[in-house]
Amino acid sequence: MIILKPDTTEDQVQLVVARVRELGLTPHVSRGKERIVIGVVGEARRVEPGVFRHLPGVDDVVPISRPYKLTSREFHPENTLVRVGPVTFGGTDIVIIAGPCSVESRSQLLETAHAVKEAGAQMLRGGAFKPRTSPYSFQGLGEKGLEYLAEAREVTGLPVVTEVMAPEQVPLVARYADMLQIGARNMQNYPLLKAAGRMGKPILLKRGMGATVTEWLLAAEYILSEGNWQVVMCERGIRTFETSTRNTTDINAIPVLKRATHLPVILDPSHSTGHWEYVTPIARAAIAAGADGLIVEVHPRPEEALSDGGQSLKPERFAQMVREVRAIAQIVREVQAALVPAGGGPNGR
């Protein structure tokens, strides 16, 4: 949609119209009392709005169509189910992933894995390669950590998700993990998105802390356009002016995504709040809002954790959280089921 200045001449209008045609698009001119607006129709997704901004008479350019395609619910109305071993994201049951922020030692990981399994988690998380804001912070155990994760999977049966930080790490991490996590800081690391996409394993795509929902869906589009549709979106809080929590949980993003895309959506209440006291209420909120699952940091002794201890739950608190969110998931499932005969949409509305 190209908006012209009030004093644009007819010659200038024709110039813009010609340029639109030159790019293989169709112009529709609307002449109002105050301004002329030119609607641009066609494969506008491939054209930069900026190309029109320098033409004489052009005041503003407003993109209308969604820039993503494969990820959109318009393109694929049914929920995509993402399967990781015996676990399914996007179906009628919620999925709870839990584990330590970092894999710190074999014993810490195995102890936590057993505890979260007993508490009701269906998948295990744990960082082996850790992207840390400071070079002086613990950077993870690397491949040793991956081995411990594989061992924990053997003994508990829980599939494992862990972060991959660079394209050349993808094959290594994929050898051990059941699902690859792209972290918030790497949401727009396109070589990594492509490399992970080509690997064919399911991917957990965290939202960048300064990224809009549209940019996040475009990051997913990078993976889908490599032929891999097994992508789970994970909200983990955004940057705002509020300082009483580490990030601001964008709870709106859950129904927004359920409407915009067919991909499953989960929430990470540990990072989105940054304080263990708020993890359980926000986990409940996410499920109530329609999320397909949660990823939660659990540590047997948070006060000894090498990273993010302040936002980790102890196993017994996590077990209580699981009971609460499953009860809420049951309610949401019931209300959605009740709505189906009335023709309810993807989110039970």
Added chain:
Amino acid sequence: MIILKPDTTEDQVQLVVARVRELGLTPHVSRGKERIVIGVVGEARRVEPGVFRHLPGVDDVVPISRPYKLTSREFHPENTLVRVGPVTFGGTDIVIIAGPCSVESRSQLLETAHAVKEAGAQMLRGGAFKPRTSPYSFQGLGEKGLEYLAEAREVTGLPVVTEVMAPEQVPLVARYADMLQIGARNMQNYPLLKAAGRMGKPILLKRGMGATVTEWLLAAEYILSEGNWQVVMCERGIRTFETSTRNTTDINAIPVLKRATHLPVILDPSHSTGHWEYVTPIARAAIAAGADGLIVEVHPRPEEALSDGGQSLKPERFAQMVREVRAIAQIVREVQAALVPAGGGPNGR
């Protein structure tokens, strides 16, 4: 907490210490390897951190103590119950307020009031004086709107909350309304906070869209310090970079406030999302997070509304929302009850 520069001289340290004493406070000097830090103890709430910032050697000043007092849970550990006629905020039951954005006509209001009552609302909302971003938008019916609200209360029995925009309007609005709303744009309108506080009626205090939780609690402190403790806090979304919704619902604010203050907390999912499709999931999320209630915009024919039609629910959708949130409230109540013997805190954690 005053942090000195690494190369501060002993004379400069003594100067800061002397200035702290002069203000009636007690200094505690900690000498580290890299820096000296001076803790300041006493009624620091009354002192500007800036007074130290110009002293030689001072690098930074970090306030530690909470600047609010009466509103804090430390000061008053028990939940405050706010009573508006037969309705109680902050107790075991959630409170649902509903009604049109603006009172547009007698028939529109009465129709809506009956509909929301039937659907399960316990209070009626409706704007008579409307703070509109543009001077060309509908500005409300004024006193005529207040009369219609009073009539709607008569016929339905629902207590009424409506916004007051200026100190001199307070007596007029208080004559008709059961609860006075201070809107987001006026959260830091201190003459209004004081005038409303002195009136003695219960107050619904909306959060400013650019206000931190601390500033919001300090706005409440203005009302409490006038002797009026009947204040309900209402989250209504904050300003962030995300544009897929009108505002970003700060769902974290609910457990943060439940921990920080004894005042009841409710959420306005209509303004915090700006799209009717997202109102119900976010209403569920708020109750799941521990909110004490909701305030929701309902309009019998949203496509004809003079304001905010895009975010208003139709009565039948609202009725469905009420059923869903009450089912979730029941779950939250049960888990909190189950926790009490184990010494659960204010938010069931």
Added chain:
Amino acid sequence: MIILKPDTTEDQVQLVVARVRELGLTPHVSRGKERIVIGVVGEARRVEPGVFRHLPGVDDVVPISRPYKLTSREFHPENTLVRVGPVTFGGTDIVIIAGPCSVESRSQLLETAHAVKEAGAQMLRGGAFKPRTSPYSFQGLGEKGLEYLAEAREVTGLPVVTEVMAPEQVPLVARYADMLQIGARNMQNYPLLKAAGRMGKPILLKRGMGATVTEWLLAAEYILSEGNWQVVMCERGIRTFETSTRNTTDINAIPVLKRATHLPVILDPSHSTGHWEYVTPIARAAIAAGADGLIVEVHPRPEEALSDGGQSLKPERFAQMVREVRAIAQIVREVQAALVPAGGGPNGR
């Protein structure tokens, strides 16, 4: 601009078209490969976009035209000159306003007034009624402060600007002050904007810390639509996630406003940074970006100030700042003068 869903039926299109006509507007339907878009032409400023959002088939509504009118440069291409006694905002010379955050005593104010005059300030600022975030902070001297300001004007000849916080204070403050300041917290206090607008005195309108440029211009529109065009816009920093400064100076807002409106624009580097060390560089930046002036906090002994000491300049530093910004203003004036023959726009671009 109404965007329809991909699967909208022809009947739904006609329904939307009919609704647009019903509101006295003209619809233009553009049929693209992927979607239909309906342009709406006419006095769209008076219609809520939300009224279309509930119609079947409507996916989104994107407003195109600017919602403000009198304040726009389109409506009035020439710079508006705002005159306060001998001082003119919006002309070829920049205007520097300086003084203490709060009027604390007669001697403090007179000493500061003399100092800032000598350093080159053309107007005096000072708060008598202070909107403070905390009820426990110093709230200003009230009318006594206004008397001191009037006395300072007598002895220095500097016109005075001071804040007015409530509609009923307007006549009192207008009796003493040459220009009325509407503070950031009151930018959307519409009864105050109208009352101040009707008074006929020049107005300094600060931007709200969570307000967009468009909302700020609409706040000015409230004043202009009362018949008072003597309005100066004052950027004072916005709320963002960055915490190394008190606020984030939105320097972009200066050229944005110079293009969007004919009203003068100044910057408050004291509030927009919150640290005296950053005031001078940001003052230089504002003038370099094309601002028409500055408002700066100056205190003879910042370490004793009752408010905002940490961001106040001492008189000698302020004098240095004045020299620097005047040298930069001279450069900007010269480059703009050099551009005029080449048909330079309002901001010398």
Added chain:
Amino acid sequence: MIILKPDTTEDQVQLVVARVRELGLTPHVSRGKERIVIGVVGEARRVEPGVFRHLPGVDDVVPISRPYKLTSREFHPENTLVRVGPVTFGGTDIVIIAGPCSVESRSQLLETAHAVKEAGAQMLRGGAFKPRTSPYSFQGLGEKGLEYLAEAREVTGLPVVTEVMAPEQVPLVARYADMLQIGARNMQNYPLLKAAGRMGKPILLKRGMGATVTEWLLAAEYILSEGNWQVVMCERGIRTFETSTRNTTDINAIPVLKRATHLPVILDPSHSTGHWEYVTPIARAAIAAGADGLIVEVHPRPEEALSDGGQSLKPERFAQMVREVRAIAQIVREVQAALVPAGGGPNGR
């Protein structure tokens, strides 16, 4: 700094004290009327604040010391000079880098390179590997683009900076470029920071759009801790709620960085505004605020650009911008020189 709850018992205090000692740090207990605060002294940079948050009685943990070290001006008070061929960043002269957003063809690049050289640019920019938000946008010419850049350097003598997107691209890009750019989306791509740091070439480190100044300095710390101190910091706008520009130029970041670090700081007014009309005023502002240089997008025919045409300057407008910013740089240099005898700090304050 560990803040305890008001009702903490003496046993709990001793537990925290013991834990602090266990981590090799020294505790300083300050007992106030309302609370106890424990200052922690030592190599706190290596300890997670979260480790204390789970201890009984702990209310909050506030980090005091700066988490970065090598990049801090405390550690290295003198300005670091970064040399790229004949060009020096951080000295008395500003450095202007210019060129197209993307290298689109040999002729486009050579034409632009000649034009920007003639207009006064000292370095050439141009993207060969482009990180694009959408997978459907032009992704750059890759190695072919690098070859054109090398050729443009040969014929103009301008050193070249271009972006590197993945660790495995570093050797390739370093073969052609004189300076490696780490883009905003990769600011926290730590494998890339390390790989680029080890290469030993000068690095242009753009700020992430959601990154705080502290996180940005920590990203630089990753590079410096690989032994490479040749790093130039580049502000390019942050994400805020304001939508009238593409990003919000954080002009405050310039004096903040000049005080916090010894590294040179430049600004990218093309990305920080997103509109060519605002580039020149914001370029002037950056230099006035004390920036060491600029990086600006220039395109001979912006309306044909394959990326970012809307924010590119035409060569003649760029030439005018260079004249304006050099005149302002001259003023800033003079005022800083005049201040030196008076003991001016790093930024002439």
